Amino acid sequence: MGAVVAGVVVHGDGRGRQLGYPTANVATEPGGEVPEDGVYSGWARLEDGSVHHAAISVGKRPTYYEDGAVLVEAHLLDFDGDLYDQRVELELGALVRLQLRFDSTERLVEQIRLDVADVRRLDDAPEALTDLAGQTEG
Numbered sequence: 001m002g003a004v005v006a007g008v009v010v011h012g013d014g015r016g017r018q019l020g021y022p023t024a025n026v027a028t029e030p031g032g033e034v035p036e037d038g039v040y041s042g043w044a045r046l047e048d049g050s051v052h053h054a055a056i057s058v059g060k061r062p063t064y065y066e067d068g069a070v071l072v073e074a075h076l077l078d079f080d081g082d083l084y085d086q087r088v089e090l091e092l093g094a095l096v097r098l099q100l101r102f103d104s105t106e107r108l109v110e111q112i113r114l115d116v117a118d119v120r121r122l123d124d125a126p127e128a129l130t131d132l133a134g135q136t137e138g
């Protein structure tokens, strides 16, 4: 069973939306485990209980930062809404790849596009998170 990380969605640099892949930046809670760096297929449970398939990035964003803080970010598939200040739970499933440093934003965006396609194709199911709203999406 994959690791579960919970936390409130905080404001990031706002770059994700510019890239076309907005992410919910989850502030991990003290004492909670932080998963290994990487890009994962996973699931996000929102406060309304709905569970959404997501591409989850854990790491220091080496494309932009020499030695940044470890960040947990989730791009929810087929979701367009404001998640700020919500407490969300993330379940990490299959590891898609490791975090990498890209030469340009364009290359990173191209890779994220492939990641999202991989995550979609995996079409796995959450094991730890149940859908309290009875509507699993993604």
Ligand SMILES: Cc1cc2nc3c(=O)[nH]c(=O)nc-3n(C[C@H](O)[C@H](O)[C@H](O)COP(=O)(O)O)c2cc1C
Residues within 6 Å of the ligand: 012, 013, 014, 015, 016, 017, 019, 021, 023, 025, 039, 055, 056, 057, 060, 061, 062, 063, 064, 073, 074, 075, 098, 099, 100, 101, 102, 108, 112, 115, 116
């Ligand atoms: C599926 C996915 C994969 C990512 N992989 C990487 C990566 O390999 N290297 C990296 O520097 N950033 C990676 N990121 C993080 C992006 O750099 C980050 O989402 C973007 O800069 C927006 O940051 P912001 O939310 O603080 O604005 C990834 C993000 C997503 C959604």
